[in-house]
Each structure stands twice: as C-alpha cells, then as structure tokens.
Amino acid sequence: MNIRSGLVALAVLATPALAQETPKQGGILTYMIPADAPPSFDGHREGTYATVHSAAPFYSTLIRINPENPSSTTDFVCDLCTEIQAAEDGTTYTFKIRDGVKFHDGSLLTAADVAASWNKIIHPPEGTTSARESFYIMVDTVEAPDPKTVVFRLKFATGAFLPALADPYAWIYKKEILDKDPRWYEKNIMGSGPFKFAEYEVGQSIKGVKNLDYYHPGLPRLDGFTGIYADKQAVRVEAIRADRAAMEFRGLPPAARDQLVKDLGDKVTVQESDWNCGNLVTPNHKKKPFDDVRVRRALLLAIDQWHGAPALAKIANVHTVGGIVFPGSPLAATKEELQQTAGFWPDIEKSRAEARRLLKEAGAEGLNFELLNRNVDQPYKYVGTWLIDEWSKIGLHATQRVVPTGPWFEAMRSGNFDVVLEASCESVVNPLLDVQKVLPRSVFTENYGNYDDQKEIDLYQAMLHETNVARQRALMREFEKLVVDTQAHEFPMLWWYRIIPHRSYVKGWKISPSHYLNQDLATVWLDK
C-alpha cells in the first residue's frame, strides 16, 4: 500500500536531509503543552492531547505507526511485539512479545500485562471508563496463552482492526497494579517507555528522565525532557522565540510560523503536514427547513472550498480540500472523484445557481438562520466567518452564535441549534472508524444531526466487513456520495493543517498527520 502522492509531508526550510547526520546523545528537551493540565494520566480514559503530550514518553504500546515514517497511514510496526501473525480468515491475530522488557520499577513485562491492559481498554471493568471502547467492537477476546504470546480473536474480519490497535493512547500497564486498583494509573505513572517519570508540578510542568533499560538499543537519545503547560498561544510562540522552549507538538497557525521564521531565520525549522482533523457543517435535521434535503444541498452548494482554501490557509490552520476521508489515505477520493460530489464542483457559479434554484423550489429563499460555533479562533471562528460570507452569496442571512466549549457541546447534544460547525480529530488515520462520525445517532451516539438513514448504516456495515481493499474503496465512494451529495447530511469542510515550527537544534522528530502520534520522543536528539 502506497502513500498518496497528494500528501504534503515534510517542508523543511533550512537544514539539509536529516538522515545523514549522526545523532548526539544527551540534553534535555523543553517543550510546551498547549493545555492547562491533563484531567488525568490514564491514556485509556482520556481523549485529550494534554494527556498524550504529558505521559506518552513514559509508556510503550503494542504496535504503532512507524516513527521513522510517521506520515504514512499504513506503515505499522511493532513496539513491544516482535512479530505479528494474522490468520487466513483475518479473525485471529497473534503477537509475539519482546524479551527482556522491564517496567520502570524493575519488573519484567510479559504478555499477561499486554492482555490485561487491552482488556481494560476493550472491556473496561466496573468503575473505569474507556474513551475509545467503541473502536474495538470487532474484538471478541484478548488472551495471553503464554508469557510471550498475545492472541486477539475478532468477531469478524475487518480492515479497521490493525489501525485501531495502533492507537497512541493504548499504553501498556502492569497487570499486578491493575488487578489491585484499575484506577491507579489516573494519578500515577509507571510504564516501560523510553523515559521514567521524574516530577509533576500541578498545572505547571512534567519532567521525565532517560530510561537506561529501554529495550530499543541506543534510545532514547535525550537525557530527559520537560513539558511546560501553557494554554495561551502567544506564550508558546514567545517561548520558542526567546528559546525558553524548543517547540510544541500540536500545531501553530500560519501567522505564528511566519513571525518565527522572520525573527529567527534559520534558527527555526518548520515541519508541515495535513492534519487528521477537520470541521463538519451539520444542519439540524429536526429543525425546519433543514429537514428538506433541497435546503441542505443548497447550503452545501453555496460553499466554494476550492477558492476558499488558499485564502484561509494564509490565516488559519486549514489547507486541503477533501471529502470525509483523510486526504492522505488510500481510501480518500481523488481530486477528480471529489469534483463529482456536490459542494466540490469546480464551477462555483454553476454550483450557486443550482443552490438558488433549490432554495426557490423549497421556498426557502432569503432564509435567516444561526450558525452555532465554538469560541476558539483557530480555525473555528475563521471558518465560521467565511461560511457566513459564502452563504450570503446565495441570499441567505446567517449569523454566528459563538459559545464556549461546554455550552457548545450542550447545545449540540440537546439539538438546540440550526446549523453547527463541528470538529472531528482522530489519531491514527483509520477511515473505516473515522467516518463513524457521520453515522446516525442510533449507531453513533455522538452524532448531532438528528437524522436516521438505514441505507447509510447498511453501506457502512458492508464496508466495515469488506476485506478487499479495492471493493472497500468503491464502497467508501458510495458512502461518501450518499452522505454528502445525495442526502447532504453533513458537509466536510477543509482539512486542518499541522504546522510545527521548532528550534533547529531539535532533530530526529518527524511530523505525522496527528498530534497524538509519535510523542514518545525516543528518537529525538539535540544538536547543540
């Protein structure tokens, strides 16, 4: 399986090819974490990057996206395992666990620990929560028949399993501790990763030191790291500018990148990538006139994403026009295929004329409505403002209602909106699971469109159970056409763009399409 050529992977500004340099050992990496503090340190339980950026360096996972090739959406490698064996019918996966892996407290890590951790994720015990439980509905059992083997038995074969297994939150905990107290890991850290926990100052910083017993030889290269919490973007940018920190791992907007480049020249390196995050416009199907598919299609047809993209890319962290699948994935639509879908026609005048016609037919000309948006600049407010503008071009009068995060969720969950600008961020690119977001609420509880569509559900189930890649792709095209074009249930907006400017002395870290991936910092080294 190849990486799509359309993916923008690495845009290195100054330094030559990294691969030729010899990594140096030592040094402490200081980086910013764009949050106030993580709600807890239990990766199984939380869904925020604050937890990942804080604690991923302390843990290992079973498999992961290749840290040498993190922009790939299909290159999975072993972390704790040594080999993967899939049965012929695809319903059984056997993993051999590496020898001699030690937890930070000195005890040996065995298959029992792996199985226990995975059972906690897939079948959370009473009193614990597993945020991504729904990813693993295809898993029947997880067992460790001997200390070196873990066996996953699936209910049905699906291409969604392996990417789901590479979830960056799926840290391996110690079975003994889990048996005693399954919630121990919320407040405590003890893993087998490249760094050992050193210190946590509440709301301020987290520190780790090198794990000398790390099982990947020669790693980690750093002596330690310090993660400093800073919710405000201005602070993070200034910290990089004044070298109080080397980088942050989420993504900065274009203006910040431009400023840092202007001020620091070749002391800063910028890595950029398409981001596995996007916005969705969701009309509330329970509110008239959005129950009428013609009105929804009109809303979709009015938007000119092809021309909006370059303009918005200058001020907001968005970039690529795409459908409901991440543009770098083999399952994504090509440009030609996309241009056949409503909302992505190359001729915007034709598109808007059709939109006006539909509005007239539905009797909804000059409609007044409210776009519910989240009170975050990047990119919500920019995209929202742009959308209002686009809709005004077909005579619609839309206003924005901007609310803080809590009330934004509440309004969506209670159906208290006309049209909402949502967002969706996934970690590992796993389109078969990622598109669950557009399934009706009867199947996916966090869908806020208030609609039902049996045809859509059937199509999705067929796709999930399909193992032949070519047929999968064909089904995905059908699915996309149904959701976006025919029924206009939800409209995918521009995919986000991850921009990481960092101090040039940081080497060995490669950008991936997700800010949850590749965060264990084992390969990072400092050239100073």
Place this chain on the structure above:
Amino acid sequence: MTIAAPTSYTLPAIADDVPDSRRSMWRRAWIFCRRQPLGTIGMVIVIIMAIAGLSAEWIAPYSPTANDFSAMTEPPSWAHWLGTDQFGRDQLSRIIYGARTALIVGFSCAIIASLAGMVLGVGSAYFGGRLDLYLQGVLDVVMAFPLIIMALAVVAIFGTGVHNVIFAITIPLIPRCARVLRSSALAIREVPYIDAARACGFGHRRIILRHMVPNVVAPFLILLTAFVGQAILAEASLSYLGLGVQEPVPAWGLMLQGGAEEYASTAPWIAIFPGLAIALTVFGFSLFGDALRDALDPKLRDR
C-alpha cells in the same frame, strides 16, 4: 472607596455677588470648566466618544463586520486609518461602533446599579433594624461574589448579547453603591430634623424623598460616573476572557481577545488601538467624576 459624608449640598461659592437664582446654567458650567481644567478635558473626551457612538453609521468609513480577506492585518494607511485586523476588518470603524457598545454597557450598568443602590441603601438606612441587617447580609453575599462566575453563568444560561452582559455587570455594582449611600444616609438619619419630621407625622416617602435623597445626591453622582468607567473595564475584561459580548457585536474588549495577542508582534496596531480607546474613555469619565466630586464637596475645595 469611601466618600466623605456631605453635611449639606451647596452651590460652589464664586467671586461674583450674583445671587444663585439669577445664575444661568451656562454660567455655572463655564465656572466649572475654569476651575476644573482636568475635569473639562475629561468631559470633552466623553462627549467625543458619545458622538462617535451615536453617529457611528454616518462617520464610520466601513462596516465593522465586513471581512476582506485581501486586506488582512494591514498597517495604518490612508485606506484604513487604524489598520485592519486578521479578518481584514477596518479597525477605525470597529472602534467607532465599539464606542456605541461601550457606552451602552457603561451607562446602562451605571444608571441601573446606582438607582437600585440608592433605593436599597437609603431604604436600608432609613428603616434600619432587621430589614437593614438582612439586606446587608444579602448585599454582602452578592458583593463578595466573583464577577467572573456571575458573568459566565448569565451569559451561558441566557445566551450572549449585550443585555445579558449588562445584567451580569450590574449585579455586583449594586451592593457597592448601596453600601456607600447607606453610610451617607445613616449620617443623615441621626440628625434631629429627621426625627422631628416623623414626629410631625410626615410620611416615609416624603421624608426620604425630601430630606434624605437630596443629601446623598453628591455621592450618588460621583458613584454614577465611577461606575461607567468600571463597567466599561469590566466588559473589556470579560470579553478578553471570552465571557462577555460575543461576535459579531463590535466591542473593544472583544477586539483585544485572541487575534490581538496572536498578532501582537507582527501587527501591534490590532492590540494597541482598542486598548487605547478603553483607557481613554475610562480616563475621561474618571477625570470628570473627580472634578465633579471636587466641585460638589465643599471640604475639598481650596479657599
């Protein structure tokens, strides 16, 4: 802030021998201007802001919400006197319209809070006893309540909009006014002629309106002008935290949120001008309020 309790309200003594009643309002204003140059400056600033706010539609060169993605973060130029922000919106127009929002918020909060405070404060002082005690307790609770929670709660429950922000800011101001006016009124309450008036059989309403209220007019006016400034600052702080007026209403505090800091190094005009507008307006009100207090309080005048 404590105000010296005035013992009586007299017009400023002046050099001329013209009796009070023959003095016209313009003359009195002119005397005020001469004696209080700072206060005059303050008044002028306030009047300019008021004119800007009232006539925004006519004097603003652009619409405050018109995005122009081709003219983003432009420095001040002939086309855009104060530059543009990150959406390409003209800063000058947004500041002019923002004056309207600021003054609406400022005046509404100040007037409502002062009037409510006067009613509660004077009433509490006059009736005394248990009413006074309970009222003070309730006012204490409200006064001790952090503004931020009140604001977020009001805005989140009732929705965004200027009226809800006004509601959120007014509530903490009321007890502050009530407290000050109560202590002024208390001083009056103990003076014998109040008791004498009661003995004569005059009703509560007459005594309060005729005797107590006129004596708290001076601190009332001073508090009023002070509150306008405080309300404008409070709105700015709330908007900065994301809890105040929301897009697309143009408001100075909102202009300082988010984008202003993001672009502070590359486009400082986005952060400088709205802050300057806030500071200047509150400055004007404060100067005026100070001068008013000096004019009204005989003890602070030089001889």
Place this chain on the structure above:
Amino acid sequence: MYRYIIRRLLLVIPTLLGAAALVFLLMRLIPGDICVVRLGSGGGTFDERAVQACHAQLGLDRPMFVQFVDFVWGFVRGDFGISMWSGKPVLTEIAARFPVSLEIAIMAVVVATIIAIPLGTLSALKQNSPIDFVIRVVSIAGLATPSFWLGILFILAILNISQSAFGAPWMPPIDYVPIWQDPLRNLSMVIFPALTVGYRTSAVTMRMTRSAMLEVLREDYIRTARAKGLVEHLVINRHALKNALLPVVTLIGIEAAFLIGGLVVTEQVFNLNGIGRLFVQSVQNQDYTMTQALVMLVVAAFVLTNTVVDLLYAWLDPRIRYG
C-alpha cells in the same frame, strides 16, 4: 456594643450559606457537562457509555439536594472534596497554585504602598500645583487602563527592547520556582505581573491618600501645630500622616481582596500557574467542586475582612452601631 458584635458575627453564617447556594445553583444552571468536555474537547470521538460512567464516578447522577448537602457539610468540616476535572483533592490543587498568586499579591501591595503613599501625600500638600495635576493624571490613568492590555504591552515591550538591545529576545521564565530556591529567577518572573496589578492598586491608594490627607490637613490641630511653629515635615509625619493613614490602610486591606479580580486576567496574560487561572479554568471546565471551593474561599475571605472593617468602624463611630 457587644450585642452589635454578636449580631454582626452571626450575620456571617447566612451570608456564607447564601453564597454557597448561589454558586451551587449557578454552576448547575449553566448548560454543559464536564464529562463531555473532558472526553470530547480534544475533538476525538467518545462513547456515550463513557460519559455515563464518568457521571456515576463524579456523583453527578445523585439528586441535587443530596449534592448540595454534601457540599455544604463538607465545607463545614473543611473537606472541600475532589476536583471533578483532575480527580485530585481540591485543597491540593489550590495549595499548589497558591504561592504564585500570594507572591504577586504581596509584591503588588508592596509596590503600591511604596509608590502610592509618598506620591499621594505630595499631591495633597501641593494641591492644584502642576505636580498635583501630573500625579492625579498618572493615578487616574492607572485606574483607566485595563490591566490585561497593560500586561500585553509589557510583554511586547520586553521582547522588542531585548531584541534590539541584545540581538535576541528575552522573555521572563515560564515556570515558577519558589523564591528561596532561586530568588533572581523567581523575581524576574513575578515582577512584571506584580507591576501590572500594582499599578492599579497604587492608583487607588494614591487617590485615597490624597483625599484623606487633604481632609486631615484642614483639621484644627494641624493649624495649631503649624501655628506653634512646628517644622512642616514633623507636622506631616507626626500628626497628619498617622490620622490620614487609617482609611488608607483599611482600603489597602479591602483592595487586597479585590486583587483577585486583577489576578485573574493578569495570570492569563503572563501564563502564571496561580489561583486566578485555576478559577477561569474550573469555570470553563464546569468543574463544580473546584469552582464551589474557590468561590467559598473568596467569599469567606471577603466576608471576614468586611466584618472586621465594620466592627472597626463601629468602634470608631458610635453612630453606626445603633443604626
């Protein structure tokens, strides 16, 4: 007199109860759900079952009345409960952030006092002179300037000045170390927010000092002292200042409580890990227990200060006692 004291102290209890009820109600009226925010704000998908489990864990599925009684009873015992966001005890979270806020508040008050009292006195002595005007303008500007804007300008100025002077931009440290560990680093971090907050406090204090001094200077005993031929600076220091300072000191005490408001925005601007920022976060996250605890602490502090001030005034001015 004693009856007044008792009555005044008894008033504290219903005040605190009223505040507790108010914050409890307000927080729960706000639409939103901490579990949803916690699981979903990163943008990733989450399960409804996870939300329900989270509710059960945090005790949010119990009836309102039970939750309220739990909260009040806990407060009475000094048990503020567990933060709903982080799962740590509320007091631990507050204690971790308290030193920063305290240090800034103290420094702001110190700065304010050092600057404000002499300047206010000077302004009163030279009333209506050019010095008086300048000082009055500066102090009113301090009241008028939004403190967060001042903070932003401060940071900008520091960065740009250091860039042009040293070629590389210098920024105050972003992680806090206690003052006894590394005084220079600590001070270089705290001085700027202290100045930002302190400017406002010093403005208020300056004006208060000025007006109190003006009043005192008109008193007869000052005239007598001058008539007796006492040197002017002794007149000021021995007689006038002491009497003028009582309302000023009271004001500083009250202003210190109001500093919390200034701290909230200033800590946002300078990214300080203090109580003010904790406040904003807990409100935005809808962390009921944390917000309730913080509000109750602030209210309790304020009510206590107020009560002490009231008692002080009643002792000084008998008229108020019998109101």
